[in-house]
Amino acid sequence: MSTLKDKIIACLKENGADLVGFSNVDRFADKIPQKIFPETKTVIGIAFRILRGSHRGTEEGTTYYQYSTTGIEALEETVMPMAMLKACGILEDHGFAGLPQKRNQTIMSEADSTNPEVDYMGIYRGVDSECQLDFENSAVLCGLGELGFHGTLLTDDFGPLQRYCFILTDAEFEQTPIAEQRLCDNCGECVAACPGKAISADGKKDPWQCAAYYKGANMKKNPFMPAEAFADAPERLAIITGEAKLSSERAREIIDQIIFYPPIKQGYVSSICGKACDISCYVHLEKKGVLRKKFNSEFRKREEWQLPILEINETA
Amino acid sequence: MINSELIKNKAKEFGVDIVGIGDINLFEGSIPQRDPRMILPAAKCVIGCGFRVPRALYHTMNSKTQFFNYTQLGVKYIDEEFSEIFLLKMGALIENEGYDACLQRNVSNLRIKGDKTTNPELIDTYELAYAEPVEDGKPAPDIIMDFGRSAEICGLGSVSVKGSVITPEFGPFVRFVFIVTDAPLECDAPFAGNLCDECGECMYACPGNAIDMETGLDTWQCAVYYRGAHKSNPFMTKDFLSGNPEREAIVNGKKRFNAESARALYPELDFLPSRQSGYIPCLCGKKCNLTCYEHLKEKKII
Numbered sequence: 105m106s107t108l109k110d111k112i113i114a115c116l117k118e119n120g121a122d123l124v125g126f127s128n129v130d131r132f133a134d135k136i137p138q139k140i141f142p143e144t145k146t147v148i149g150i151a152f153r154i155l156r157g158s159h160r161g162t163e164e165g166t167t168y169y170q171y172s173t174t175g176i177e178a179l180e181e182t183v184m185p186m187a188m189l190k191a192c193g194i195l196e197d198h199g200f201a202g203l204p205q206k207r208n209q210t211i212m213s214e215a216d217s218t219n220p221e222v223d224y225m226g227i228y229r230g231v232d233s234e235c236q237l238d239f240e241n242s243a244v245l246c247g248l249g250e251l252g253f254h255g256t257l258l259t260d261d262f263g264p265l266q267r268y269c270f271i272l273t274d275a276e277f278e279q280t281p282i283a284e285q286r287l288c289d290n291c292g293e294c295v296a297a298c299p300g301k302a303i304s305a306d307g308k309k310d311p312w313q314c315a316a317y318y319k320g321a322n323m324k325k326n327p328f329m330p331a332e333a334f335a336d337a338p339e340r341l342a343i344i345t346g347e348a349k350l351s352s353e354r355a356r357e358i359i360d361q362i363i364f365y366p367p368i369k370q371g372y373v374s375s376i377c378g379k380a381c382d383i384s385c386y387v388h389l390e391k392k393g394v395l396r397k398k399f400n401s402e403f404r405k406r407e408e409w410q411l412p413i414l415e416i417n418e419t420a
Numbered sequence: 421m422i423n424s425e426l427i428k429n430k431a432k433e434f435g436v437d438i439v440g441i442g443d444i445n446l447f448e449g450s451i452p453q454r455d456p457r458m459i460l461p462a463a464k465c466v467i468g469c470g471f472r473v474p475r476a477l478y479h480t481m482n483s484k485t486q487f488f489n490y491t492q493l494g495v496k497y498i499d500e501e502f503s504e505i506f507l508l509k510m511g512a513l514i515e516n517e518g519y520d521a522c523l524q525r526n527v528s529n530l531r532i533k534g535d536k537t538t539n540p541e542l543i544d545t546y547e548l549a550y551a552e553p554v555e556d557g558k559p560a561p562d563i564i565m566d567f568g569r570s571a572e573i574c575g576l577g578s579v580s581v582k583g584s585v586i587t588p589e590f591g592p593f594v595r596f597v598f599i600v601t602d603a604p605l606e607c608d609a610p611f612a613g614n615l616c617d618e619c620g621e622c623m624y625a626c627p628g629n630a631i632d633m634e635t636g637l638d639t640w641q642c643a644v645y646y647r648g649a650h651k652s653n654p655f656m657t658k659d660f661l662s663g664n665p666e667r668e669a670i671v672n673g674k675k676r677f678n679a680e681s682a683r684a685l686y687p688e689l690d691f692l693p694s695r696q697s698g699y700i701p702c703l704c705g706k707k708c709n710l711t712c713y714e715h716l717k718e719k720k721i722i
Contacts, residue, residue, distance in 0.1 A: 112515045120505070120512070121510055122512070130715045152508075153515075155508070155511040155515055156520060157460070157515065157520040157521040157522040158522070158523060159524050161522065161563070164458070164459065164461070164554075165555065166458075166554075166559065166561050166563045167459050167471065167562045168562055169527050169530060169562050170522065170523055173504070173510075173525060174504060176695055178505075178508060179508070182500075182501050182505060183505055210659055327554050327560065327561050328548060328551050328552075328561070329550065330550040357579060364548075365548065366529060366546040367697055369500065397515070397516075399518045399519070400518040400519060401520075401602070409554040410554075411552070
């Protein structure tokens with residue numbers, strides 16, 4: 105006879121989850137789960153792979169739509185909520201509470217930060233009273249994986265290619281061991297790959313810098329950018345080569361001018377950088393042979409493409 | 421071990437109604453911006469899957485009792501939720517076997533560079549006019565597969581005069597998704613023959629005269645009447661376009677629209693909500709597809 109834990113895992117996997125981990129709430133020194141739901145005894149971490157094939161179009165430079173829709177939006181807005189709601193239903197059927205925790209894409213406690221994945225104008229900042237888990241830390245505590253140099257969760261199966269969510273519950277479960285730090289070797293490939301130099305030498309990501317280049321401010325990696333882009337900007341060359349260091353104000357102005365590819369639905373910005381940081385990390389881990397999920401062929405087939413920097417009015 | 425039978429069985433288990441597998445080599449001759457080999461150069465086949473749209477959703481529009489559900493469930497939910505859940509499950513199944521799965525859902529709001537048509541189902545569409553190839557030998561992004569041609573290659577149906585895919589099982593009441601993969605699956609034969617007998621029923625049924633038997637569907641004309649510019653729209657009030665000298669021509673489907681004039685009229689065609697989902701409620705009742713379906717049934721073609 106299957107246990108409640110088995111039923112929860114089976115339900116989540118049936119609904120698209122790939123990894124499930126359990127953490128006793130005592131592991132959470134930040135006490136955020138208890139603040140959100142004081143009766144919390146266990147935090148369930150749930151990871152959903154981003155298909156490697158969803159990145160293929162950006163890697164080839166031929167299709168951008170499918171990564172942002174099937175790799176981000178569909179997982180966050182459709183697949184993960186359904187899986188969590190069904191698992192919470194099972195918990196309730198057994199007399200426990202189940203509180204689903206989806207990443208708030210448009211609410212943050214910081215006064216002047218942003219989330220590159222969504223329209224910066226849609227974000228409510230400085231909101232302290234809407235508690236949110238520290239997603240990266242929580243994933244580690246639930247035993248899903250380790251944090252890489254650039255702050256991304258890395259798992260044995262998928263490297264950096266997954267998204268995740270949580271369920272807080274007053275049910276007690278045997279917890280998953282915390283993963284040993286074994287994947288990230290601080291190679292720095294993520295730092296070098298970012299077309300906007302948004303990751304500093306110590307691995308810290310500048311969210312505004314990231315937002316501008318996520319949306320495609322670097323001409324060398326944006327096939328949709330016309331030559332006349334940023335024609336009036338005094339530091340045009342620095343912007344389109346990824347050398348400009350942007351303040352949050354300037355990043356806003358830059359982002360407003362990147363109108364060459366429409367947003368996808370539900371307020372998500374289309375990723376033109378193709379998450380180069382994560383992809384370079386994946387390529388590195390795959391080459392090292394440390395990922396559990398193997399493919400019949402390596403992801404990176406040839407040297408990365410790069411577009412020329414065009415003068416204003418020059419044709420490609 | 422992955423094989424065609426497993427893929428087809430799983431696809432049906434995960435919710436599609438029809439599934440076929442097309443040989444990638446049959447895309448030879450496609451224009452590069454429609455060619456799935458440009459998405460995954462090592463691709464061996466394309467898996468084509470169709471979701472039926474319940475025919476009762478068309479009947480309630482025809483009887484003018486309910487319009488909104490067709491768009492919400494028959495269009496938006498299938499394209500935005502159902503198909504994505506399905507594709508991700510299938511993709512995981514394929515990637516678990518070590519093959520790549522490049523999911524191709526309907527790219528509803530984009531048009532490839534040079535494509536000046538629109539999608540009547542959306543608030544508006546965006547042409548990727550500035551796109552340039554990233555390397556020699558590649559087309560300008562995005563590659564957006566020709567779903568009609570792909571359905572034929574996967575053996576699922578044939579493309580009608582107006583550009584809809586007609587299937588033997590559901591006539592034109594189907595929506596499609598595709599997966600481009602390097603998995604070595606046994607392929608189906610492409611669809612043989614043409615289910616469309618060019619009867620012209622779709623052309624006569626369109627309240628906006630958007631279909632021409634020679635040139636197919638005029639998408640901008642369609643977009644205006646799909647939104648309800650015709651007099652058979654039950655939501656239209658007497659004061660619709662009052663004072664507009666072209667009112668009679670418009671409501672009788674006589675005026676011809678292009679991108680500019682269609683977009684200019686869009687704000688007047690706001691009969692049911694669309695802003696939340698981005699999908700325009702269908703107020704023509706998709707009479708083109710309904711008459712097509714009834715014709716095919718009567719002729720025992722489907």
